[in-house]
Amino acid sequence: MDNLTLNDLLLKVSEYNDDGTELIKKAYDFAEEIHRGQKRQSGEAYIMHPLNVAYILADIHADVDTICAGLLHDTIEDAKEEPNVVKQHIIDTFNGDIGFLADGVTKIRRMNLLTKQDQNMANKQKLLVSMAKDIRVIIIKLADRLHNMRTLQYKSEFKQQENAAETLSMFVPFAYFIGAYKMKNELEDLSFRYLNPEEYKKMEELRQKIEEDSNHCLIEMLSTINEILNDKNIPHEIKTRAKNIYGIYKRLQQGYKLKDIHDLLSLKIIVNDIPNCYQTLGLVHSVYHPINRRFKDYICNPKTNLYSSLHTTVFGADERLVQTQIRTFEMDKIATYGLTTYWDINKGNARQVMQEELKNKFQFYESLDEILHMSKDAKVFIEQVKSELLNDKIYVYTPSGEKLEFPKGATPIDVAYRIHSEIGNTMVSATVNDNSVDIWQPLKTDDIVKIITNPNAEGPKQEWLEHVTTAKAKRKIKESIKMS
Numbered sequence: 317m318d319n320l321t322l323n324d325l326l327l328k329v330s331e332y333n334d335d336g337t338e339l340i341k342k343a344y345d346f347a348e349e350i351h352r353g354q355k356r357q358s359g360e361a362y363i364m365h366p367l368n369v370a371y372i373l374a375d376i377h378a379d380v381d382t383i384c385a386g387l388l389h390d391t392i393e394d395a396k397e398e399p400n401v402v403k404q405h406i407i408d409t410f411n412g413d414i415g416f417l418a419d420g421v422t423k424i425r426r427m428n429l430l431t432k433q434d435q436n437m438a439n440k441q442k443l444l445v446s447m448a449k450d451i452r453v454i455i456i457k458l459a460d461r462l463h464n465m466r467t468l469q470y471k472s473e474f475k476q477q478e479n480a481a482e483t484l485s486m487f488v489p490f491a492y493f494i495g496a497y498k499m500k501n502e503l504e505d506l507s508f509r510y511l512n513p514e515e516y517k518k519m520e521e522l523r524q525k526i527e528e529d530s531n532h533c534l535i536e537m538l539s540t541i542n543e544i545l546n547d548k549n550i551p552h553e554i555k556t557r558a559k560n561i562y563g564i565y566k567r568l569q570q571g572y573k574l575k576d577i578h579d580l581l582s583l584k585i586i587v588n589d590i591p592n593c594y595q596t597l598g599l600v601h602s603v604y605h606p607i608n609r610r611f612k613d614y615i616c617n618p619k620t621n622l623y624s625s626l627h628t629t630v631f632g633a634d635e636r637l638v639q640t641q642i643r644t645f646e647m648d649k650i651a652t653y654g655l656t657t658y659w660d661i662n663k664g665n666a667r668q669v670m671q672e673e674l675k676n677k678f679q680f681y682e683s684l685d686e687i688l689h690m691s692k693d694a695k696v697f698i699e700q701v702k703s704e705l706l707n708d709k710i711y712v713y714t715p716s717g718e719k720l721e722f723p724k725g726a727t728p729i730d731v732a733y734r735i736h737s738e739i740g741n742t743m744v745s746a747t748v749n750d751n752s753v754d755i756w757q758p759l760k761t762d763d764i765v766k767i768i769t770n771p772n773a774e775g776p777k778q779e780w781l782e783h784v785t786t787a788k789a790k791r792k793i794k795e796s797i798k799m800s
Contacts, residue, residue: 320367328374329383332660336380339410340370343384346409350391357470365463366390372459376496377659379666382452384410385417389456392422413450420446420453421460437694440486444701448681448688451674452667454490455656458499461487465506480510489706493680495621495654504562519561522574527558530581533633537583537604544599545585550592553645555584578610578629579639586648590615593642597626600640604630607637615643620679620711620721623651679721680705686787700787710761726785727756729776732767733789740789741776741796742769756783 322344326337347366354362370386378386388406395402399422407415423439447454461483468476484507491500509516534556545552559567559580567577574580587596593615600606610629618624625643632638649657655670655678662669674681687700708724712731722730728746732739745768746755759765776793784790 320364320371322367325367325371325374325383328371329380332377333380336383339380340383340387343387343410343414344370346406347387347391350395354394356467358467362390362394365467368463368466369456369459372462373456376455376653376656378452378455378656379659381411381413381667382417382456384414385421385452386456386459388414388418389421389460392419416446416450417452417456420450421457434694437698440701441694441697444684444697445688448684450667451494451655451670454494455496458487458491458496458503462499462503462506465503468506468510476510480507483507484511485706491654493621493678493705494656494674495623495650496656497623497654498652501560501563505560508562508565515565516561519565523558523561523564526564526574526580530558530634530636533636533638534581534583536633537638540603541583541585541600544603545587545596548595548599550596551588552592552596553586555586557582557584575637578607578637579627581632581636582639582641584648585640585642586645587642589644593626593644596642597628600628600630600642604632604638604640606630610639615647617717617719620719621654622673622677625651683786683788686791690787690791704786710759710763712759712761712763712765715764715766722759723785725758727758727783728753728765728767729755729780729784729793730786730789731759731765733784733792734786735767737792739767739769740792742771742773743767743776744770744773756780 322341325344326340329336329340344363344367348363351362351366356362356365366387366389369389370383373383373386388410391406392399392402397405399419403415403419403422406418421443424435424442443453443457447457464479465483468479471479483503488500488503488507491497491503505516508519538554538556541554542552559577559582564577564580567580568574585596585600587593607629610627612627614623614625614627624647625641627639627641629637629639643651646657646661649660655673658670658673659666675685683704684701687697687704690700691697704723710722710724710726712720712722712726714720714731714735720731720734722734728748729740729743732743732746743755746753747766747768748757748759748763750764750766776796778797780793781790784793
């Protein structure tokens with residue numbers, strides 16, 4: 317945001333929080349003093365970067381400690397004193413949480429590290445270790461990366477490409493993991509813009525044409541659905557959306573024709589409760605014919621990042637396919653802002669609730685926690701993060717209907733150990749979609765996997781390690797072999 321001021325930030329915070337003004341002013345003054353005389357490559361004062369990061373955080377209603385840490389996030393790295401001295405100064409001046417958060421996003425100085433690659437891996441490891449302790453660390457880092465991507469035009473072409481590639485491979489997936497779709501979509505489009513400017517321009521023009529051509533269709537549908545819901549006295553709000561630029565590009569690269577991209581156009585119908593979601597679905601289908609295979613019930617079966625909604629693709633006006641998403645107002649907030657929505661839902665103890673939700677409901681956290689205990693070596697750690705967390709995903713079901721997320725290439729052995737280590741250790745065979753399969757057969761999305769066990773089984777074998785993808789399966793197999 318150009319010409320942003322401290323008063324702009326305080327005004328934004330005051331929209332949802334009456335407290336904390338003095339602490340935020342104090343954090344700004346602290347950061348401004350340390351960054352005084354520093355310039356960004358755009359020529360503006362460096363303080364504008366942490367100020368913008370804090371504003372992005374305030375825009376998602378972050379708590380005061382998180383906003384202060386956003387203001388301070390580069391001070392430990394940029395101060396003349398030793399990092400630990402500055403960190404302690406922040407703790408003494410503010411509090412332990414702000415000190416931890418600011419340190420969590422601080423890069424490790426190169427000193428004892430042999431290469432830039434070693435430093436890069438160590439920094440990523442430190443970031444993810446900190447994130448596992450406090451999810452707010454990755455939220456600050458995403459805000460930091462978002463502002464850097466918004467101002468990437470001032471970097472060299474090499475740095476533009478390097479930053480964009482890293483954003484797409486690491487920060488976009490983590491925005492998805494915590495359900496922050498709004499941030500994810502913007503980071504995707506900004507990365508694409510620098511990685512492939514010619515294709516970006518084509519897709520941007522294509523998206524604009526789609527919006528112009530579909531305007532009549534969406535207005536007609538919006539008017540019709542409004543009228544139906546008003547007749548049934550269902551309180552609601554309707555929004556229209558075209559798929560983001562990078563999303564359109566990805567679909568076309570996957571071989572889809574433009575007319576067959578079912579979520580190219582979307583209507584979001586937001587109602588006040590779950591019964592009205594299902595009633596609205598029936599009302600929409602009474603007017604617009606659905607494509608049955610495109611119906612998804614993410615209310616009954618949420619995505620692994622807690623995204624919940626009903627999705628139905630219908631034939632709209634002018635023979636256009638339109639994805640209709642039906643959800644409650646709370647679901648819509650979670651669909652937009654993900655885990656950060658809890659700053660609004662649980663104002664008193666949002667940080668604690670966010671951390672508990674992360675541990676208990678977000679499947680990627682279990683994998684990350686397992687990887688954290690796998691190895692202290694940064695290279696081994698990052699390689700497992702890449703293969704297990706940042707790789708393409710598949711989603712399979714247990715016979716009871718539980719949905720499980722795995723990296724592409726996962727096998728029934730991975731599933732067995734995800735369910736319980738004893739299931740893995742006593743596994744003798746498996747069925748996929750009611751068919752007997754080899755236990756190391758790679759699985760596909762929507763497979764229903766049943767694990768067959770025998771308490772007298774010999775236990776896992778060394779060769780199983782060649783056919784698993786998850787850190788948990790690898791660790792449990794090694795432990796069992798060692799004990800036998």
